[in-house]
Amino acid sequence: MVFAFICDTHFQKKVSGVLVNGEIPNHKIVTLTANDFLASGKLPEDISGVIVEKATWQKNFSLFRYFGLLPLLEKQCLAFVANIPSEFKGRVAMKNKEFLIPNSIGAEEAGTLLTRLLELPPPAFTHPKSRAIA
16 A cells, blocks of 8 residues: 655654655555645545654645645545644644554554554545635
């Protein structure tokens, strides 16, 4: 299975090398930065799910929303890489229901978690549309 991993380069040093280098058994990781995602306006072809590093999500959520990219993420199984469960921008309705991958994960454990992620249906949650200020 192929996963898109959205992580800005300056946050990659906080994440396990397994996710950055894509050394997970039975899974392939395609890494792209938030800027790449914003510039292309699309995710790589034939992906099974999306993994987003927490700080990258927090920093870029408003831009993803403004440019209409959140529906692309909502159609996929979505997981976050973080040390502890916490509140994510735009995900208050999903608090404590997010699929989290620990930062210091090993290759075998990552393979198991990604397989489990694929078994879960994408949550029936959509981000509210932004309101235009009159």
